[in-house]
Each structure stands twice: as structure tokens, then as C-alpha cells.
Amino acid sequence: MVLSKNNKMKICLTASAGGHLTELLKLADGWQEYEVFYVSTANMVAKKLRQYGPTHVVGECNREHLLRVILVLMRCIGVILRERPNVVISTGAAVGCIVCYLGKLLGAKVIWIDSIANVEWISLSGRMVRHIADLFLVQWPELAEQYSNVEYVGAAI
Amino acid sequence: MIFLTVGTQFPFDRLVRAVDNIFDQDLIDEEVFAQIGETSYKPRNFESVASLEKKVFDERFKRASSVISHAGVGTITMALKNHKPLLVMPRMKRYKEHVNDHQVATAKKFEELGHILAVYDVKELPDGIRKLKNFIPLKRKASPDAIADRIRRFLNSLQD
Numbered sequence: 001m002v003l004s005k006n007n008k009m010k011i012c013l014t015a016s017a018g019g020h021l022t023e024l025l026k027l028a029d030g031w032q033e034y035e036v037f038y039v040s041t042a043n044m045v046a047k048k049l050r051q052y053g054p055t056h057v058v059g060e061c062n063r064e065h066l067l068r069v070i071l072v073l074m075r076c077i078g079v080i081l082r083e084r085p086n087v088v089i090s091t092g093a094a095v096g097c098i099v100c101y102l103g104k105l106l107g108a109k110v111i112w113i114d115s116i117a118n119v120e121w122i123s124l125s126g127r128m129v130r131h132i133a134d135l136f137l138v139q140w141p142e143l144a145e146q147y148s149n150v151e152y153v154g155a156a157i
Numbered sequence: 158m159i160f161l162t163v164g165t166q167f168p169f170d171r172l173v174r175a176v177d178n179i180f181d182q183d184l185i186d187e188e189v190f191a192q193i194g195e196t197s198y199k200p201r202n203f204e205s206v207a208s209l210e211k212k213v214f215d216e217r218f219k220r221a222s223s224v225i226s227h228a229g230v231g232t233i234t235m236a237l238k239n240h241k242p243l244l245v246m247p248r249m250k251r252y253k254e255h256v257n258d259h260q261v262a263t264a265k266k267f268e269e270l271g272h273i274l275a276v277y278d279v280k281e282l283p284d285g286i287r288k289l290k291n292f293i294p295l296k297r298k299a300s301p302d303a304i305a306d307r308i309r310r311f312l313n314s315l316q317d
Contacts, residue, residue: 001315009315018164019230026301030308044165048211060166062256087312109315111308117230119262135311137304140266153307154300157234 001086008035012085012108013053014099015092016060017042020115024091026156027113028052037083039076039099054083062094063124073098080106090129091115091156097125104132111135114143116157122147160221161191164229165208168196169254172246175279176225176286177202184283190217223289227254228264228275237272242292244274244285271295 004010011034015024021040037054040046041061049055058075061068072095080102088103089111090096100110114126116139122130130136136150144152161176163169173193179185180202189203192214199205209217218224218235226232228247236243245267247260264275272294276285 009312011312016166018166019232019234022231022234026299027305027308029302030305031312034312042165044208044211064256087315089308111311113304115230117228117259117263119259119266121259123259124257135308137307139304151307154303156301156304157230157237157297157299 002084003086004035004084006035008033009086010034010083011036012039012080012083012088012099012103013037014039014088014090014096016040016095017045019117020091020093020096021045023113023115023156024089031089034087037085039079039095041095058095060095069094069098076102087111089113092123092125094125097129100129101132109134111137113137113156114139116140116155118143122150158217158221159185159187159189159223159225160217161189161193161203161205161225162214162218162232163192163194163227164231165192165194167248167254168194168198169227169248170196170198171252171254171279172225172227172282173198173200173205175246175282176200179283179286182283184286187222190221192217223292225286225289228260228267230263233263233267233273237294237297240294240296242274242289242294243272244276244289244292246276246279246282246285270297272297 015021038049039056046057056079061072087109091113110133112129112133139155141152177200191205193205223242225244228245247264248254267273268275
């Protein structure tokens with residue numbers, strides 16, 4: 001593993017503004033001792049995130065708008081190439097999924113925590129990331145029984 | 158004051174319009190304040206804004222006697238934290254309010270656990286608002302520490 005100058009693992013924390021980000025920030029004790037940076041979707045949350053670490057806003061996108069997805073993808077590529085994280089941690093949604101894949105391509109480990117909003121099934125983004133995730137957590141015990149390689153240890157909310 | 162909020166990603170006019178119409182029927186005897194997103198719909202019966210700064214949003218939320226919203230995790234989290242009676246109506250894919258119908262399952266789950274009230278159609282909204290007045294949400298025992306701990310153990314294992 002290539003570590004940053006201060007010999008610490010660098011962690012990319014990524015989540016869409018709103019509920020996904022609320023959930024991610026509840027877990028902050030998990031990465032306290034590491035160097036972190038954030039990737040999120042709206043300027044509205046950037047001010048708050050900058051208190052915790054460098055923050056990149058890449059804009060909102062979902063699968064209904066392909067052009068937006070491509071634009072956001074390009075921005076994410078730029079961020080990941082510059083930052084070179086050792087680990088990507090995400091609670092979703094689409095942007096989290098994109099960043100997890102990009103990180104993985106560059107050798108990062110991937111931690112996915114599927115949003116508590118998903119009760120019956122794992123989210124679409126989550127189902128895609130499950131193939132590459134090194135740790136995959138869900139927030140309802142029933143979901144851990146439904147899928148393989150998925151763990152339930154608790155709920156963020 | 159009842160705080161009506163629909164999140165910030167997309168508008169949710171079906172809910173805003175329904176609350177506005179219920180006002181006409183004199184079923185709401187309280188002031189309503191709404192955050193409704195970027196939309197052309199303008200409520201006749203209460204004050205509304207497209208979006209609020211986080212700090213102002215939190216302030217309004219805390220001041221509200223109860224909250225009406227979509228079934229978004231952000232709002233549900235805030236209601237649980239502030240112990241506010243919350244009534245949700247899930248966004249539906251068929252009205253192009255979201256990419257899928259997962260909010261229905263979210264609403265049902267949190268409703269089942271006694272944390273929130275939920276309605277699944279505008280027709281049920283008047284009844285929901287009536288119940289909201291006396292609704293006392295059950296407190297939730299979350300376990301973010303357990304997840305944080307699992308993440309910490311995983312990260313430590315990478316450095317061995």
C-alpha cells in the first residue's frame with residue numbers, strides 16, 4: 001500500500017447530500033486517526049464538510065440523466081487521480097458508487113454501508129458495489145440474511 | 158407551527174399541494190411553514206421557501222410542534238433526534254418523484270417500529286394530520302458505534 005507523506009492511510013469519504021451524508025457522518029469515530037477527504041454532491045453541505053477535511057463537490061446525478069452521470073464521472077476521475085485514496089468509504093448513492101469503482105481501479109479498498117432507507121432490498125448502487133467491496137454492511141438484520149458477503153452489526157440511525 | 162419539508166434534491170408538489178388543499182378544509186388550526194424545493198407551485202395558505210440554510214433549517218425544525226415530509230432518511234433522523242412527531246408520505250416513482258419506490262418500504266418500517274406516522278396517498282393525509290397532533294414517537298436505539306467499530310477494525314487490519 002502506498003501511503004501519503006505523513007505515512008497515514010488516506011481515506012475518501014463519499015456520500016450524496018442529505019440522508020446518505022447524515023448516515024456517513026454518524027460513523028466518524030471509525031476513521032478518526034486517518035487522513036480523510038470528502039466527495040459529496042451539493043455546495044450546501046460543503047461548508048460543513050470543510051470543517052472536517054478537504055471537500056470536493058461533484059454535483060448531483062442519478063441513472064435517469066446519463067449526461068449528468070458522465071459529467072459527474074469526469075469530475076470524480078479528476079478528484080480520485082489527484083487524491084489517490086487507500087480506502088473509499090461510502091453510504092451511497094450514485095456518486096458513492098462511481099467513486100468506489102474509481103478507487104478500486106486504482107487499488108483502493110472499498111467499504112460500503114448501505115443506507116438505512118433500504119429495507120426490502122439493497123440499493124441499486126449497493127448491488128453494483130457488492131461485487132468489488134472489501135467490507136459491505138447493511139443496517140437491517142433481515143438484509144444480511146438475504147445476501148451473501150453482507151454483514152449487519154448495527155444501525156447508524 | 159407545523160414544518161413541512163420535502164428535502165432538497167427534487168420538489169414534491171403532490172405533498173405540498175395536498176397540505177395546501179387540506180388548509181382550505183379547515184383541518185389545520187396551526188401555522189405551517191414549508192421548504193418545498195425549486196418548484197413553480199406556490200402554496201396559497203402558508204409561507205414557503207425553496208430552500209433554507211442548514212442553520213435556519215435546524216432552528217425551524219426545533220421550533221416546530223410537528224413535521225410533515227417525504228420519507229427521507231435525513232428528515233427521519235432529525236425527527237428522531239429532536240423527538241418531533243413526524244408524518245411522512247413516501248415519494249413514488251410513478252409520479253416521477255424518485256428513481257424507485259424504496260421510500261414506501263422505509264416509511265412502513267419506521268412506522269411499524271412506532272417512530273413515525275405514515276400515509277401512502279394524499280387521500281389519507283387529513284387523517285394522518287389529525288393523528289399527528291397526539292402522536293408520541295417511540296425513541297430509537299441506534300448503534301452507530303458498532304458500525305464505527307467494525308470500520309475501525311477493518312482499517313486496522315489493512316495496516317498489519
